[in-house]
Structures are given as structure tokens and as C-alpha cells.
Amino acid sequence: MDKNTDMPIYAVDEKSGAQGGPVNQGSPEPETTAAAKPTRTLWSDAWGRLRKNKLAMIGAIWIIFIVIVALTCDLWAPQWLGSPTQIDSSQMSELSKLPPSAEHPFGTDALGRDVLCRVIYGSRISLSVGILATAISTVIGLVMGALAAYYGGIWDTIIMRLADIFLAFPYTLFVIVLIAVLGQSITNVFIAIGLLGWPSIARVFRSAILSVKENDYVDAARAMGASDARIVIRHIFPNSVASIVVYATMNIGGAILTESALSYLGMGVTPPTPSWGIMIEDGQTYLATQPWLMLFPGLAIITTVLAFTLLGDGLRDALDVKMKDA
Amino acid sequence: MADEKNAPTKADDAAASVPSDLEGHVDAQGRYPLLSVQHLSKEFPVDSGVFASKMSKRVSAVDDISFDIFPGETFGLVGESGCGKSTTGRCIMRLTNPTGGKVFFNGENVADMKKKDLKSMRHDMQFIFQDPYASLNPRMTIGEIISEPLIIHGEMTDKKERLDFVRELLDEVGLNPEHINRYPHEFSGGQRQRVGIARAFALRPKLIICDEPVSALDVSIQAQVLNLLSGLQEQYGTAYLFIAHDLSVVQHISNRVAVMYLGNLMELSDWKTLYAQPYHPYTQSLLSAVPVPDPDVQRSRKRIILAGDPPSPIDPPTGCRFHTRCPIAKEICSKERPELKEVAPGHFCACHFAAPFPIKESSINL
Amino acid sequence: MDLKNQPVPEGSHLLEVDDLKMYFHTQDGVVKAVDGVSYNLDRGETLGVVGESGSGKSVTAMTIMGLIDMPPGKIEGGDVRYRGLSLFEMTEKQMQDIRGNDIAMVFQDPMTSLNPVYTIGRQLGEGLRLHRGYSKEQATKRAIELLDMVGIPNPEQRVKDYPHQFSGGMRQRVMIAMALACDPDILIADEPTTALDVTIQAQIIELMQEMQEKNGNAIIMITHDLGVVADVADKIMVMYAGRPVEFGTADEIFYNPVHPYTWGLVRSIPEALVDEKKPLTPIKGNPPSLVNVPKGCSFSPRCPYATDRCRNERPDTYTTETGHYSRCHYSMDPEFVAKNAPTNSRRRAEENGAADAVAGKGGEA
Secondary structure, three states: OOHHHHOOOOOOOOOOOOOOOOOOOOOOOOOHHHHHOOOOOHHHHHHHHHHHOHHHHHHHHHHHHHHHHHHHHHHHHHHHHOOOOOOOOOOHHHHOOOOOOOOOOOOEOOOOOEHHHHHHHHHHHHHHHHHHHHHHHHHHHHHHHHHHHHHOHHHHHHHHHHHHHHHHOOHHHHHHHHHHHHOOOHHHHHHHHHHHHHHHHHHHHHHHHHHHHOOHHHHHHHHHOOOHHHHHHHHHHHHHHHHHHHHHHHHHHHHHHHHHHHHHOOOOOOOOOOOHHHHHHHHHHHOOOOOHHHHHHHHHHHHHHHHHHHHHHHHHHHHOHHHOOO | OOHHHHOOOHHHHHHHOOOHHHOOOOOOOOOOOOEEEEEEEEEEEOOOOOOOOOOOOEEEEEEEEEEEEOOOOEEEEEOOOOOOHHHHHHHHOOOOOOOEEEEEEOOEEHHHOOHHHHHHHHHHEEEEOOOOOOOOOOOOOHHHHHHHHHHHOOOOOOHHHHHHHHHHHHHHOOOOHHHHHOOHHHOOHHHHHHHHHHHHHOOOOOEEEEEOOOOOOOHHHHHHHHHHHHHHHHHHOOEEEEEEOOHHHHHHHOOEEEEEEOOEEEEEEEHHHHHHOOOOHHHHHHHHHOOOOOHHHHHHOOOOOOOOOOOOOOOOOOOOOOOOOOOOOOHHHHHOOOOOEEEEOOEEEOOOOOOOOOOOHHHOOO | OOHHHOOOOOOOOOEEEEEEEEEEEEOOEEEEEEEEEEEEEOOOOEEEEEOOOOOOHHHHHHHHHOOOOOOOEEEEEEEEEEOOEEHHHOOHHHHHHHEOOOEEEEOOOOOOOOOOOOOHHHHHHHHHHHHHOOOHHHHHHHHHHHHHHOOOOOHHHHOOOOHHHOOHHHHHHHHHHHHHOOOOOEEEEEOOOOOOOHHHHHHHHHHHHHHHHHHOOEEEEEEOOHHHHHHHOOEEEEEEOOEEEEEEEHHHHHHOOOOHHHHHHHHHOOOOOOOOOOOOOOOOOOOOOOOOOOOOOOOHHHOOOOOHHHHHOOOOOEEOOOOOEEOOOOOOOHHHHHHHOOOOHHHHHHHOOOOOOOHHHOOOO
16 A cells, blocks of 8 residues: 555645736735755755665765775784785794784784784775676676667677676686686686676666666656757766666675685685685685684675675665655 | 747748648638647567567557647547557657658648757657656656656746746646645655656647556546546646546547547547447447446346457457457458548548447347 | 444434544654544445546555554544544554444555455355354355345356456455455445446446445445546545545536545546547646655645735635635635536536526537
8 A cells, every 4th residue: 555645745836826826925825844854965865764764874984894805904003903815934834823822812813914904905805896896787788788778679689698698607717717718817806707797787777777767757858848968967877877776786796706716716806815715715624623713804805795785775765766656 | 937938939830831631631610630649559579679570470559540639629539558649649649650641730740850859859749658756767856756747848947936846737637835845755645746747848839748647647637637637627628648448537628529449430529429329339328438426327227248359469450450359240340441531520430330339239239 | 332323422423533643653754644624424425536647545444444554554533433432542453343344445556455375155155154143155146146136147166166267347346245245334335446447337337326225324435536436426526635625516526526636626627529630738747755745735836816825824714604614715705616616517507597508418429
């Protein structure tokens, strides 16, 4: 049942208008409730709704925290926890595989490096892969999706069938093959994950455009004589961008997972650069005896991916204009 | 306020040299029509996409209809859902391309206009949509929405002047000018429809196609919007093509009314005669089906209840398209399509048995 | 247990709605969707519920059926009694037995209220198999009878068809057949003809009346169209902003309305014109937000006769001996009513005298 229709929440100030035509606003009607509320833009409205979503806000705070840590860790982490990569061979045996303590909150790994420090530096790889790869996918996906939806016909058929073919391949295998062809490096991890991520974004954007195109306001713009470019920029894009924001946010989490999987399989970042995937791979040998070696990078992956998913979910609800419409 | 831009436009020049297609289409005052729809047809393919064959079936949404609209008048187009009335409006506005016939607006054929001419045509012809929720972009303020036609047509390039004009328009349609920066979701359905009306009037068009502008509104709001439309028409002399399914609404606003059924025009007359003395059995049964909010009248009057549903426009009946539901259909009705003939001065009807109140009590079991 | 075969207890009605309140708790505040609705209904009667969108007329019906999601909905007071038993005290299992079997509902949109993946026959038979334990064959046989009863040609064939093979009017007939399948006591019809064309609307209304004559069930007809209730209703409840503002017999509401909102509604309807164009008389302004219902009478901001008393003091229910009630401070003032109420065919007929009473009714068009 549509509760929304029963909850009109709009300006309550309308003048009589009983006879049409110009109506002089002799004595301004009392506008108590409506005037008290400042006009809200849709974005600030969405922010208001997002703020009330506790899970999404937890996700957002966690993401902001990780981003700050990743950006600033050079300034404080080495002094506190030592180098994430360098091995002090003289002290290695004493420092190897220490359990969590005040000095090493997450313990140390087999080579005597601080696990917390490596988790902190690992966030740099994970975040940059997540964001850059998603950026590449999004740009390609937006262009492809827009071409398919707006021009339709043969464009639509070619692009969408191409997307289907991409989606029919086993994704991780495809990424591995691509890295094998391009050569193993962190840049190529960005490129491989980014290149292969576009089909789903293209699909989401295409269907968003198609549903926006159905709206009368697009016809209204055409009936006013608006050009194609104006219709796309002023009417279609602003109304379909929300779904892309949501999807891209969730996609970042997916890209982080893929990078971890690649590193775990030895196809991603090369040691000694710390990456959560590599750390799990390193730590799994000691799962039974020194579980923290695997636990902490694993927790980092789970919480970060979960944070992006929660934020994405929250954004979806917050940006849905229909919640206020209809 | 906008008079300077209403100075002689291309349209008036065109009216001076009337193309041969408009000859004979004059009204009582000798004026040429503002809009002349001639043998308009629109077919949609049933399948679409790459694999649709050339042989696939077609929906004949509008089939060979003709009518004229004169400057400043309201022409009502009534019919049930799927009768092609909205498609007719969209063809005239070229929101969809007609598949046959001509549409003369200001003496020029809209049906084969190129993009550039279409844009200038759309300066003088505007559209009001049925759904006040879907027809306003939720991401734009109502100020932006109403200024958009002005921006597109490069009028009032000075922002302050434009916004002042928009405020004036808001006041004119009965909205608070201070709400210029609000978003559509902050308004009710009736208020949004007023925004749509302000947008349509921004360019002071000569013709506005109103596609069911009040059918999504509650009765009390519907009456407000209808009065607003009449008031604005009186002030600016705009002609309306008023498309609706509600006969009483159409009667209130229109000068002349045409009734459509399954893509065909069935009857066309001035508002008084069409309602007082329908010649077409379909018009008569439509009028009879409207419930009157008066139990005494409801109990006493005899009503014609048409059997069955309107047939599918994919495979429309041969001959008269109404014959499958018509209580007085004879053999000829399934064979020959009746022409739209003038049955009385200014009163046209497409029926082989056109007569005042053609369905008699004896012709059906009431 | 088949409730509808038990007698209605002495002193009770078939359905009694008593000061029903259903509020929704939302982010924006408490929406008082239904705020104090009361009425009684007996077998064979038709109650028309009239109001504009957001007036709470549908929510009332959904609450009776127990179809409101709680939360966000919450029953804040009142009771609904069916044959003397409170529906709110029943378990979900008991409500399931009542839904469809004792009280059935027809929805506005015949396009979305049928499941597209099952045949019409299966959907029609579902209730019978559920409530009556029919076998598959019995259910199909009954489905064919029902389709025939609601005037669908060739029912033996159509019973195997899927919803998309039916037109809008035909689907609404199927919905009515489905609602009547278990021979319910009460049929709630929520805007059953709003999505349909006038010629089809006439068919559906006639069908519902025919079925009522045959089965003797009660009907609650929810609509925004006064024309439709004029056709069918014995009693009418006019709702505004979640509250009933006037209740009476059809004759009372049409020929002797006392609430200014009812007057406004009547005046807003475009009446058939005969000689000259007349401007319509709308109600000014917009319906209030249900989160922020005006203090005093909820109609006062739009009421042309509102006084300070109306704006500050919520009106009580004023009831006449015949049960005609109104929530307006001035509805018991005959002078006020006589001066401001819109005219109607009966009044005109009286004024014109008996001689030309017939002409005053406005005739055919």
C-alpha cells in the first residue's frame, strides 16, 4: 500500500486562484509551517536522510578514517611502528611472529615487521585500486551506457551484446589473463580491474537513462524545443547520476576484494609492498599457531568492503527522489 | 509585459499568403485556422527491435482524422483510453512522427518540418502534460523549470529580468512568487500542474495542447485548474487543444468538441449541440454512461450500457470501427467506413445512420 | 469456523467501525491517516466513502482488512467489530480465514492486482481451495461458473487464459468474480472503476449491483466520484484529512448536506451545461498535510465560512435523529445551512412548484 500518497508534505500556502487569472495577494496568508522551513535542495535533502541512516554513517566514518590514515601514514606510522617493508635481519628472530602487545598492537609477522603498520600501508593499495579501478570502469561504463540508451537501435544492440560477452567470462580468471598479458604491476592491476568492470556500470546507467527518458519532463523539454545536448545534460544526467553514485560506491568494495584475491594468488602487488591480500597469503601458513597474521588484514578487508556496501545502500535510499514523490 | 516579443512573428506573415492546403478552411468570421489537421494517421509497429520483420502487425492508433482549430478557441478532443486522442496531440507537437497526413500550424506543415523549423514552431505551440509528478524535472527548481523555455529560445537573456518575469508568471497562476527556488516535490499535485501551466505560458504561445491536464487531480483542485486555464485564455487569447476523457470537463472548457473512438473521429460540433443533440450512437452512449451526482436523476433516467470492450487497434473492425458495440449497427456498418459528413451547420458526424439521438428506446433493451 | 453463517448478535450490526484511528509513524512525524472513523453496516446495504486523495478512505478499508504494515502503521484507538467480534483481537490465522471468505476486497488497479504468472482459473479457484477445501476440479468448475456470472463470454476457454489476455474491464470483472468467489458478507471496493473508461465503468457498477441483489452482501464503495456513489450508495460517508466530516443516507448527503466541505465537493463537479458557460466553483487551497493537521476544524483553512471558532476549536460530531452526522460547528444552524448550501434538483423542483418539477431535473444529458 502506498503510504506515500497519504502523506503530502508540501508548501501549504496556495492562494485562492479560484477565478484563475491574476490574483492580487492582498493580505499575505499566514505561512507558518512552510515559511519556517528553509528551501531544501534535493542534495541537502538526501544528506539529511543519509545522516539519519546509522549503518551508512558508520560506513562513511570508517571510510573517512581509512582514507585519512592512508593519506597521512607516512608522517607517523614509521616512527611509531617501524618500516612496513624493511626487514631488520639482525633482530629478525626476536621480532618474528610476536603476539599482539602494547608495542605491536597487531603483533609481528614472520619477518619481524609490524602487522599494524603493514595493514595501514596496505590500505593505500586497497583504496587506490578500489577508487582508480572504479573510476576507469565508471568512465567507460558511462559513455557506453549513454550511447546505448540515448541512440538505441544498432548502438544499443552492439554495446549491450558486447557487455553480455564480457559478463559471460569468469571475471577473476579474465583479470588474471589480462594481467598475465600486460605484465604484473600495480598499474596493470588498476587497468585490468578497471577495464573489466565497465559492463555492469554500462547496464546500470543504460537502464537508469531509459527509465528517466520515459518521464514526461523529457518530452516537455523536447516540446519546448530543447536540443539533444540540453536534454541529456539538464534533464537526463542529473536524474540518472544517483544510480551511478550508488553503484560506483559499491563497486569500490568489489574492486578491493578483487585486488586482494589477485595479491593472494600472487598476481597482484609484488612483495615486499604490503597489501592485505599478500598478508593473508603470508599468514595462512600460521593460521593455527599465529592467527593474528591473517586475522587483522582479513578484518581490514571485511570492514572496508562492508563500509562501502553500507554507504552504497544508504546512498541508494537517500538519493531516491521517489521517496518524496508520488 | 511580453508584448514586444509578441510583435509580428513569422506566423502572421505566413497567414497573409495562405497555402492552397488551407483554402476553404475558414470559420464564420473568415479567419484561417491556426491549426489544421488533415487526414492525420499514426501507426506503430507492434514489435520493435532488430528482429521485427517488415511484415509484423501495426497498431493503427490514429486513422485519417481531420479538424481545424481557430485562433483563441478551445477545441475539446474526447474519447476513452486507447482511442488515439493523446497520440493525436503528440503528432501535432511532433513528439512522435505522424505516418500520414498533414498538420498545418501557422500555415506551415508541421509533419515534414526539419529540426530548425520545429524549434521555432515550438515557440508558438506548447504542451501541458497529464501527470503533474512526471512532467517536472525533480532536480530543477520551479524557477529553473519555468525559465527553461525562455532560455532555450534565447529570450530575456538578462537573468534578473527573466526571474522577475517568472515571478510574475507564478503570481499569475496562483502560486507564491517567493517559492521560485523550491523544488517540485515540495508542492502538491494541483500546485505542480500550475507550474506546468506557467511554463507553457512563458513564451505566450498561440496554441497549447493540454493532454488530460486535470484528470490526475482531485475534483476540488480540478475546478481550480480549469478556471485558471479559462482565465489565462481570456487574457492572452491562446487557443487550446484540450484532450480529456471526461465529457463534463470538456464541455465546460471547450468551444467545439470532437469525439474519437479507436483512432477515428466520430462526431464534431460546438459544445452545446454535441451534448444537447448527439447524432452519433457512440456519443449518445458516452453521454448516457456518465454518472450524474444526483440519485433522483440516476434512478429516473434510462441509460445505455454498451456491451463489451473497445476492440484492439491492432486489428480494428472493418467498416465503421464502432459497429461491434453499436446497438443500432446494420450490415452496411461492417462493410463501409462512414464519412465524416456535415449533418447540420457546423455539426459533423461519421455514421451511416446519423440522426439526433440515434439510439431509441425501442432499439435496445434498457 | 464459518463466521458468516453465525447470526449477528442481538443489538450489533454486521460491521461496526468504532472511532477507528490509524496513524503512521514516519521520519517526518506522525501521519494521522485515519482519525476517528465510525459507522455501521448491515447486509444488503451499500456504504459510499467519498473523499479526495489522502483523505484516509483507502487506509480505513485496508485497516479493516488488516492489510496495513505495522510498523509504520499503528492502531491508536477504536475498534472494528464483525458480527460482534473485534477484528483487532483476532489472530493472524483467524484474519486469514476472514479475508476473502467473509470480507473481500476489489482494488483500483485491475492491471496489478492479478498475478501475471497464473491462469485466471487458478487465481479464481485459490480462495475456494483455501477456504472451502475444494478439489482442483471443483475449483475450476466453480471458476467457470463465476466467470459466467460476471459476464465474461466463453468462460470454459477463458478460465485457462492468463491476465494479460484480458482487457482492463474484463480484469476488473475477474477481480469481482474473485472477490465474490467465497460469497463474502462484505465486499470492499476501493475505487473499482477509477482506472476504467466511462462505458466500462457503467458495466462494472451494474454488475456489482446485480451481484449484491443476488447475494445480499454489503458493499463498501470507496470513490472520489460523487456520481458513482449517487448510483449505488444507501449511506454515504464524506472524509476529509483522515476524519469523516459528514455521514448520512444518500438522500441526506445529496439533498440536505450540512457540511461546507460536502458543499464544496458538490459545487466543484462540472455539472451538465445547457445554455451558457458558467465558471466552476472550486474549493480554494489544498488539502492539509496529515502530519500537520490544522488546529481546530481541519477544513477551516479552505472553508469560505470559517470563523475564529473554527480555526481554534475542533468541532464535535453533531448527530440528528436519523443518524445524519456532521463535524461542523454550524451544521445544526438551519439558517446557516439554508443560506449557504448549494442548490439541488429537489430544491429547485420545490421552488419551481409541483407543476414544472419534472423539467427541473435536468433531463437526459
